[in-house]
Amino acid sequence: MREDVERMLREQQQRLCERLERVDGAARFGRDAWQRAGGGGGLTRVLEGGRVFERAGVNHSTVFGDAPDSLRPLLSTVAGGGAASGQFFVTSLSTVIHPRNPMVPTIHANYRYFEVVPEVGATSWWFAGGTDLTPSYLFAQDAREFHDFHRRICDAFDPAWYPRFKQSCDDYFFLPHRGEHRGIGGIFFDRLDDRAPRELFDFVTRCAAGIGECYLPIVERRREQPFADAQRAWQLLRRGRYVEFNLMYDRGTTFGLRTNGRVESILMSLPPLAGWSYAVQAAQDSAEAALQEVLRTPRDWASAAGEAEGDAR
């Protein structure tokens, strides 16, 4: 399973970078291969200063070895409180795309396979991940298509998954000090292990392949939409909130930075440019106020099961 997931995520990384480069038409992804002293390494791919994408990161990594101190609590949990040491393995694909045009949303996706092997006791494994959308301006069509897309993927495996993963996504991407969610959500799941590994592998493969499929139609629809300086300024403020979430609350970021993770790979999630301004108030009934409203109160975007028309592609 380790090799299968790793190969699949690498293939998806390569495919996604190719598709994004085609859509951008100007900038290319770099290739930065790195090794981890304790075991494993990764390939960080970042595109900057594109025509469509201002910054995009698509990172793959596989790291393993002796479980560091930071994993001790997890190790102890999975081993039923017994083990004080052991091995870990994680292979993951992590993507954040910050487009230039404020009408195009930012997308984030992360899929990973985890194994913990306590010195005494049985190996634990699970899948985790999700994909979520962060618009600066709300387009209901985009939000509905994005959620319908993920509902359909989930429904093919278990109709209970989409509502659960959608809720987890809303719960996770929340900035308490702003009383706002980071974006309009998507799906998010942690420690998914209650099916046959092969079935979950198929699900995660479908999700990872879906990153480009769900996002690029939205990009194509919005990329040439005209925008004013004030809308660019609003996008920069929204990106400021994105920075606040990632540096203060995102578990992957804070955990990674505090445990000697590879800083540049972790922080590729941050926007190329972000802004802050004092006590900004969106004008009543403005597009900016409409976005804030859905960030404060997440909406059910997906059609009821069976209602969605056709396929998102």
Place this chain on the structure above:
Amino acid sequence: MREDVERMLREQQQRLCERLERVDGAARFGRDAWQRAGGGGGLTRVLEGGRVFERAGVNHSTVFGDAPDSLRPLLSTVAGGGAASGQFFVTSLSTVIHPRNPMVPTIHANYRYFEVVPEVGATSWWFAGGTDLTPSYLFAQDAREFHDFHRRICDAFDPAWYPRFKQSCDDYFFLPHRGEHRGIGGIFFDRLDDRAPRELFDFVTRCAAGIGECYLPIVERRREQPFADAQRAWQLLRRGRYVEFNLMYDRGTTFGLRTNGRVESILMSLPPLAGWSYAVQAAQDSAEAALQEVLRTPRDWASAAGEAEGDAR
């Protein structure tokens, strides 16, 4: 003492805003008075989009009342482990100035007076604060003058203070994940209570009055210095590090945001615009590399006691 410190900090707030407005010549400070439900309030003053200052915040607040849960450990410490409840009082002046020109450094200063009154036992009081400088480009003259200025203030009270407070400043403003200090330091002290209150009041008054005195000569010297787009881009990247420090490590910010502090007043410290780029490498022997060098290895900027020529004003 409560009233004296509050009055002094308010006066310094008013004076500093007036001086900054005169230097800027274009933008003015707003006035945002606010009340705190549990007791106290403040006056937040922010200037944005100026000719010289891209964003400047000069906040005063006085908050008091029942000690919130977040202050329990402190309460218990000062009361010798006994008290579980009590009152607190804090009055403070907090300033962050982000200039437009990358050759002008960012300055941060915060001075405050704290009282904790446990239900049982004696009241504890102390002063805390400091002033520090964060340049995007290093000018040794500015760094020396800034440190000499603070060394002279400290020396007039205790020759042991400057070396101690300088070290505390270097220790505090450090980003572990970057292996870098936030800026070139200054002074920083916490829980200063080992002198007569009146003497410490005089010291803090001198420090607070010094914010404009130490900073504005540097502003005047650098504000018209020409700069290229690449130097503006470097400034934005340096501001990105500033954001990382404030959101991840600054105790005032993280404590304030996690305990229902006034978000807009706390986050006025963030720059109006900040940037991130992948794996930026400063060219060898460049001005950017010179800055990084002193951020990685703090330098002793002040003249030895008695060596400084004249007064900084």
